[in-house]
Amino acid sequence: MSVLAERSATRVVDFGCGTGRLAIAMAAAGHEVTGIEPARASLDAARRKPGAERVRWVEGSVGSLPVRAFDAALMTSHVAQFMVDDGEWRAALGALRRSLDRGGRLIFDSRDPDDERWTRWNPAESRRTVVLPGGEAVDVWVEVTDVTDRVVTFTGHYLFPGGEELTSESTMRFRSEREIRSGLEAAGFDVDRVYGGWSREPVGLSEDGELIVVAVVRPDVR
Known part of the structure; x- marks a missing residue:
């Protein structure tokens, strides 16, 4: 949430939103939030939570992402790691990039394999x-x-x-920072920052053992 608040991001998609905790919190903070989740049971649980009416809930996966509809896309709870196959990962990054408007940001977490x-x-x-x-x-x-x-x-x-x-x-799949960076760049993103922990520590210097990634749609990519 703090990284999201660094820049204006009115329209936000929580991709792989699970039971909706983050999506509902972002909506309460004033964002226009779409939560996309393939598991119907998780979405049903999300819709029952207080504040759920502020979120647009979509049952689906990467094919459900509209084009140039968002200012920021988030994948939390290590959703990125469940895309094990390289082809699936490339397709997801491509769909996320297309869903973002000019200057849009992709923010996600992945555990550091080291x-x-x-x-x-x-x-x-x-x-x-x-x-x-x-x-x-x-x-x-x-x-x-x-x-x-x-x-x-x-x-x-x-x-x-x-x-x-x-x-x-x-x-x-535990992808290295190098693998994540190269995948993002091939998909049309510029990597802005990679943190190693939730307090924004450098990679390898946090007990969290995370790779928290902030990437921006490359200006020459339409």
């Missing part, structure tokens, strides 16, 4: 308790099942009080 955060995704270190809105306490932990060329597959475990356990498998 931090090797996946080494801490194990039952002992990742286990925590989440209290659901109804008061039910659920034990949650993550277990890595495969790491190949910085593509990490892991299983999320959810243990409910009655003993029922649900699992979900996900795969994420």
Whole structure:
């Protein structure tokens, strides 16, 4: 939000908005917000939240992005890392660039592979308790099942009080700063800044282990 506020950005898209927490907060701050999310269940949860009526919700993916409709595009919660295939990543960057008006900014986070955060995704270190809105306490932990060329597959475990356990498998790509920069430049962006943490530390000097990227549509790209 603080990076977004640095420059005027009336029209904002939250791409991969999930259950809408950020989209609703941006709308409350006065932005015209569109939230795009492929998972219907997440959108249903977003629409039930207070303030949701201020956001335009769209069920879809990159094909749902209109042309030159936004001043800024955000991808948070490491959405960029779920685009594992290079072709999928290029297509997403191209669609995001086309969705931005002249001078538009793309802001997103991706974990720094040099931090090797996946080494801490194990039952002992990742286990925590989440209290659901109804008061039910659920034990949650993550277990890595495969790491190949910085593509990490892991299983999320959810243990409910009655003993029922649900699992979900996900795969994420850990791109280096160099890979991210080259992909953005090929898509028609100029990289403005890359931070290493949420307090805007240099890359490699934060315990957050992040790559927080701010890119701007190149002026000669239409």
